[in-house]
Amino acid sequence: MKEPFAIAILAAGEGTRFKSRQAKVLHCAGGRPLIELTVRTARELPAGALFVIVGYQADAVIAVVKAIPGPMPGGEARFIRQEGPLGTGHALRCGRAELESAAPHLLVLYGDTPLLTAATLRGFLDFHMRAGTAATVMTAEVDDPAGYGRILRGPNHSITAIVEHKSASPEQLRIREINTGIYCFKTRLLFADLERLVPNAITGEYYLTDVISLLHGRGRKVAAYGATDSAEVMGVNTRVELAEVDHLLRAAKARELMLCGVTIVRPETVLIDPDVQVGADTVIEPGVSLLGRTRVGEGCRIGAFSVITNSEVADGVTIKPSCVISESKIAGGASIGPFSHLRPESEIGSEARIGNFVEVKKTRVGRRTKAQHLTYLGDATIGEDANIGAGTITCNYDGERKNQTVIEDHVFIGSGTELVAPVRVGKDAYVAAGSTITEDVPPGALALARARQSNKAGWVAKRKKKATKK
Numbered sequence: 001m002k003e004p005f006a007i008a009i010l011a012a013g014e015g016t017r018f019k020s021r022q023a024k025v026l027h028c029a030g031g032r033p034l035i036e037l038t039v040r041t042a043r044e045l046p047a048g049a050l051f052v053i054v055g056y057q058a059d060a061v062i063a064v065v066k067a068i069p070g071p072m073p074g075g076e077a078r079f080i081r082q083e084g085p086l087g088t089g090h091a092l093r094c095g096r097a098e099l100e101s102a103a104p105h106l107l108v109l110y111g112d113t114p115l116l117t118a119a120t121l122r123g124f125l126d127f128h129m130r131a132g133t134a135a136t137v138m139t140a141e142v143d144d145p146a147g148y149g150r151i152l153r154g155p156n157h158s159i160t161a162i163v164e165h166k167s168a169s170p171e172q173l174r175i176r177e178i179n180t181g182i183y184c185f186k187t188r189l190l191f192a193d194l195e196r197l198v199p200n201a202i203t204g205e206y207y208l209t210d211v212i213s214l215l216h217g218r219g220r221k222v223a224a225y226g227a228t229d230s231a232e233v234m235g236v237n238t239r240v241e242l243a244e245v246d247h248l249l250r251a252a253k254a255r256e257l258m259l260c261g262v263t264i265v266r267p268e269t270v271l272i273d274p275d276v277q278v279g280a281d282t283v284i285e286p287g288v289s290l291l292g293r294t295r296v297g298e299g300c301r302i303g304a305f306s307v308i309t310n311s312e313v314a315d316g317v318t319i320k321p322s323c324v325i326s327e328s329k330i331a332g333g334a335s336i337g338p339f340s341h342l343r344p345e346s347e348i349g350s351e352a353r354i355g356n357f358v359e360v361k362k363t364r365v366g367r368r369t370k371a372q373h374l375t376y377l378g379d380a381t382i383g384e385d386a387n388i389g390a391g392t393i394t395c396n397y398d399g400e401r402k403n404q405t406v407i408e409d410h411v412f413i414g415s416g417t418e419l420v421a422p423v424r425v426g427k428d429a430y431v432a433a434g435s436t437i438t439e440d441v442p443p444g445a446l447a448l449a450r451a452r453q454s455n456k457a458g459w460v461a462k463r464k465k466k467a468t469k470k
Helices: 032-041 060-065 086-092 118-131 186-195 209-217 239-259 459-469
Strands: 005-009 048-054 078-081 105-110 134-139 148-155 159-163 177-188 222-226 288-291 307-309 324-326 352-355 359-361 368-374 376-378 381-383 392-394 406-408 416-418 423-425
Touching: 005 032, 005 134, 032 048, 032 060, 032 105, 032 118, 032 359, 048 060, 048 086, 078 209, 105 118, 118 134, 118 177, 118 222, 134 209, 148 177, 159 209, 159 222, 186 209, 209 222, 222 376, 288 459, 352 381, 376 381, 416 423
Parallel strands: 005 048, 005 105, 048 078, 134 222, 288 307, 307 324, 352 368, 359 376, 376 392, 381 406, 392 416, 406 423
Antiparallel strands: 105 177, 134 177, 148 159
16 A cells, blocks of 8 residues: 555444344354454554444444454554434544544445455555545446445546435436445545535435545546455345345355365354364264354364354364353363253363263363263262263252362262262262262262162052042
8 A cells, every 4th residue: 555544434323224222233244243344354454543433332332343352453443433323424524533634545444344355455445546536436236236326437437426226317227336335535635525515305414425426526536446246345234134144254164164174064054153263074064053262173073953152172072963062171082962061161071971961060071981861060070980870960059159079080970869069979989879969978988878668568559449439
């Protein structure tokens, strides 16, 4: 870039067509809020400053932008508040004090155009600088231009005006070149004409598109830069368009992983967030969701319809279908599921087995330990080579606080056992099936805690006879 420039991202609108209580730019596509996607693209450019113009739910939008990791142009993003939804021209006028002195050129982007790439914007900026125009408009040729502003051309292919769809004549409606809403202005000339804007007679808003006509009327040159891929400049105005953008971003992430050696069965069915990492030779079955900052190692298999969030999965792990795993760590060679639930702060050791309908919460499970069926393990530390029988429960909550259960190495817990915390089962100990353990079990001992069985002969016949008399 020959001359310095700043970036302004317009993100003040409510997005009424979304029919949502949440600001449009806070809705997510591809695993990130729309505003975050735009900001991440913008900061790849060598801008001197980055401004975000906020309005509706401004504090929430600001919080999302501030939470984006990594450096920003000028050191940090700056925020301008637009009070009242009075249009795109009004949005820039609200920031005149900051924007006019920021740089000789101003690139205008939108918080709801998430597919735009830094490469396209670099080409756009290079063209604007070389052309020396007062303004450059990014345009696109589309098959269905309905709803978009049309580009009106003058001599030498210059732009004379942008006419909105609802104001266009039948002849103008046949034009397929549309305004994407992305501009680069000479900052001084932009703000001189922003002061001359008048509100639209129908909406009462000040439109940035009218600046183009004003510049042309004063003999200033306005050029067009055609986007190579019209899909890239697609704005998100409805939830239908949000779904389309989400699909494109998810498909791109799946393709990236497949090109790096990951097998994805039916990639159109998976949801993989942008920060997810997956090692080579891992197989991802249909319907899987890998979310947040999940990391999956090499040679794993992730079963159909499993959902893994912000977790670490080491090499060679098998996750069978329909597991839910959140903020947990799984060591190499372990097997999880099917229908297992690992809640936050769970750690599963290497070659351990967590099976059908087992729930684990804030628990460390040691190497080669097995809990295969219908079990709840909460607030526990379990050693190596232990066997946890079906239906075991760590009774961790006493009504006021959570308490710890410790099961040491080589312990056998029989089916249907209740371990009432705080309690410790020593190394090599056995607990008989059906026991309710309320005291520590010494190492190598057998613990039995169940009532002696009593059989009452003829009880059923007596009960039936009594019921008949009634």
